[in-house]
Amino acid sequence: MIKRISWIAGISITLLSCGSDKPPLDNPARGSIVIAADESFQPLVTQLTSAYSGIYPDAHFKVVYKPEQEAINMMLRDSARLAFVTRKLTPKEQGVLNQRKIKGTTEKIANDGVALIINKANVDSLVTMNELRDVFSGKITQWSQLKGGNQGGPITLVFDNNNSSNLEFVLKTFNVDDVKGLRIFTTRSNREVIEFVRKNPSALGFIGVNWISDGDEPLSVELAKDLRVMGVSPKQNPTKRDDYFQPFQEDLGMQRYPLRRPVYILSREAHPGLGGGLINYVARDAGSLIIRKLGLWPAIPYNREINLTD
Structure with a gap:
């Protein structure tokens, strides 16, 4: 019985050690992901990702600039987590994600x-x-x-x-x-x-x-x-x-x-990760100030609260 317990424990330790070899999932403050973007948005995407990495030094973005359709295809093939483009997915493109049981998200960030x-x-x-x-x-x-x-x-x-x-x-x-x-x-x-x-x-x-x-x-x-x-x-x-x-x-x-025309971020992220953190920053946080600074119109204006005291 003692030998059997030791054998089971050995298997458990082996399984745990194998599991520990997997890299941890990225999260909104840490990790590295690939972003595909239409080249016409290069100044915008550069400033947004740089600002986010300035807040979270352990967040890293590799941005690949392509014509729009190629950027969308990269996201569909899982070669990129996010895509900055001017349109939503077509039903056929959404079907590619559906086949892989990925819901995906579409966030309008600017005009x-x-x-x-x-x-x-x-x-x-x-x-x-x-x-x-x-x-x-x-x-x-x-x-x-x-x-x-x-x-x-x-x-x-x-x-x-x-x-x-x-x-x-x-x-x-x-x-x-x-x-x-x-x-x-x-x-x-x-x-x-x-x-x-x-x-x-x-x-x-x-x-x-x-x-x-x-x-x-x-x-x-x-x-x-x-x-x-x-x-x-x-x-x-x-x-x-x-x-x-x-x-x-x-x-x-x-x-x-x-x-x-609109500017969208398309995402295939399946967990609360770095891509979602960037989207929230751009659409609902101070990222909209960068969009405004660039001369565009943010989809969701950044609300600044001012407290007046006597």
Whole structure:
């Protein structure tokens, strides 16, 4: 009997030692996870993750910047825990998680805008949605065809990637199915779009506004030099400058800028871990102050309590 008890105890110790080899699960204050993000949100994601790691030094994020669909695919394949994107999952994509019995979560964190940027030498800084629709239908091909246009030459449309969220959003907005007849040039990043527009007066660039909207960030200020951000009017026949809006905070928040879009965090996290901690920080804590600082409009404003005493 004594030998049998010793044999059972030995098995128990072996099982416990095997179990101890497994790394502990991450939690909101500690661990390391991979995040996939659309490249147009790089300044936003960089500041949010850096701020969170500043509060929790043992929290580590490896951020991979990809075109939106690739970022979503990384999350679905379990190559990333979270994805920063502009849309919710489709029923088919949600089905991938359902098959693995993962509910997943979707959190809207901000309202963003696709900014239209032009060379500083180009004085045609106002455009209507109807004119843009005609540009993407091929009816307007020259800057001089715009209302009050003074710039000569053809309009070159510049995007960051063939599969970028910026391009997909604009094509969907104007119901464009075929771009073969359009003068479109793609680069490899939002930064390269900015550099291309800075060198080409005939270019019309499309970027995520958070690349140039943080007036306190030296990189943002540097990137915005020698550029104009176009004002866009939803009206068919605007009569004054106030009929045009830019993709900055107030016009995003008041839903006046017509090329606005949401920012979501998609999560596949199945336990209360580091991903959930970051989401809570961004959506319900001081992270919304960073979103506001970047010139975007937070989905849930950060409430500051002020106590007044006599």
